[in-house]
Amino acid sequence: MNIRRTLAAASAAVVITALALAGASPAFAAKGGGGKPGGGGGGTTELTYTALGDSFAAGQGGGSYLDTSCYRSSNSYPKRLDADAAIKLTAFPACSGASTVEVSAGQIAAIPLGTKRVTLTVGGNDLGFSNIMQNCFVFISNTTCQSQLSTAEGMIAGGTSSVVGAKVAGVITQIKSRLAADGKVVVTGYPKLFNEPSSYAYAARVNADTATLNDVLEATAAANGAGFVDVEVAFTGHGIGSSSPWINSFSWFNTTAAFHPNSTGYANYAALVKPALG
Structure with a gap:
C-alpha cells in the first residue's frame, strides 16, 4: 500500500468513527424536581416531555455537548424546548447513531410512565445515513454510493407499508404504552441537507430521498395516531452551500458536526416542534 492510500485509509477511519452508528447507550435523565421558575411551583402545570431518536434529536452538530458518547447538545431542540417554563424534559435518551432498533431496545424504557409528550426523530440510520x-x-x-442509495430507496418505497414505515409504526406503538391517557407522540421530519443547485453530484438525489423519507414518516405518524412536524420548508434556502446555512458542511476540523444542523438549525427545529407539543 503506497503512502497516499495509507493516508486515505487513516482518514477514512476518522470519518467512519465520526459518522458511524453509535448504538444504544445509557439514558440521559433530565434534572427533575421542584418545577421551573414560573412553571407552577411543584411543576404541576408543566408538560412532561421525553426526547427519543438519533443524532438529529440529540443535537449533534450543535456544539456545547453534554456528552461525547451520544453527542447530546445543550443547543439541541429538546434542550431548547426544556428552557420553556411550560415544558419539562424528564428524559433525554436520544443518541447519535440510533436506528429504530436502538430506540426500541434502549430508549423507550427511559420514558417515565405517565409522560405527556414524546418526540421521535428516527429513520435516517435505518437507511444507512453515515x-x-x-x-x-x-x-x-x-x-x-449508488448501491447504498438504491438500497435506502427500496426501504422507503411503499409509504406506510415500506420497511421503514413498518419499523417506525412499531416504535410509536411501543411509546404509547408508557404515555399518560392524554399523552401524544410527535414524529419529526428531517431537513434537506443541500442547497440546490449543488456542486455535489448526489445532492439532488439525497434531497429527494429525504423528502420521500419525510413523506413516509408523516403518513406513518398519521396512521398511528401521532403528530408530525415538517421541517423541510423552514430549512429551504439554508442547506449546505447556501449563503446562510443551518446545516454543517463537512470539515476535517470538525467531522462530528458534518451533515447535521448547527445551533441556528436546532433553534429553528425547536420553534417548529413547540406548537406540536400543545
Whole structure:
C-alpha cells in the first residue's frame, strides 16, 4: 500500500468513527424536581416531555455537548424546548447513531410512565445515513454510493407499508404504552441537507430521498395516531452551500458536526416542534 492510500485509509477511519452508528447507550435523565421558575411551583402545570431518536434529536452538530458518547447538545431542540417554563424534559435518551432498533431496545424504557409528550426523530440510520454521507460526499465511491442509495430507496418505497414505515409504526406503538391517557407522540421530519443547485453530484438525489423519507414518516405518524412536524420548508434556502446555512458542511476540523444542523438549525427545529407539543 503506497503512502497516499495509507493516508486515505487513516482518514477514512476518522470519518467512519465520526459518522458511524453509535448504538444504544445509557439514558440521559433530565434534572427533575421542584418545577421551573414560573412553571407552577411543584411543576404541576408543566408538560412532561421525553426526547427519543438519533443524532438529529440529540443535537449533534450543535456544539456545547453534554456528552461525547451520544453527542447530546445543550443547543439541541429538546434542550431548547426544556428552557420553556411550560415544558419539562424528564428524559433525554436520544443518541447519535440510533436506528429504530436502538430506540426500541434502549430508549423507550427511559420514558417515565405517565409522560405527556414524546418526540421521535428516527429513520435516517435505518437507511444507512453515515455510510451514504461518507461514500457519496467525503470519500466518493460512485459504485458504493449508488448501491447504498438504491438500497435506502427500496426501504422507503411503499409509504406506510415500506420497511421503514413498518419499523417506525412499531416504535410509536411501543411509546404509547408508557404515555399518560392524554399523552401524544410527535414524529419529526428531517431537513434537506443541500442547497440546490449543488456542486455535489448526489445532492439532488439525497434531497429527494429525504423528502420521500419525510413523506413516509408523516403518513406513518398519521396512521398511528401521532403528530408530525415538517421541517423541510423552514430549512429551504439554508442547506449546505447556501449563503446562510443551518446545516454543517463537512470539515476535517470538525467531522462530528458534518451533515447535521448547527445551533441556528436546532433553534429553528425547536420553534417548529413547540406548537406540536400543545
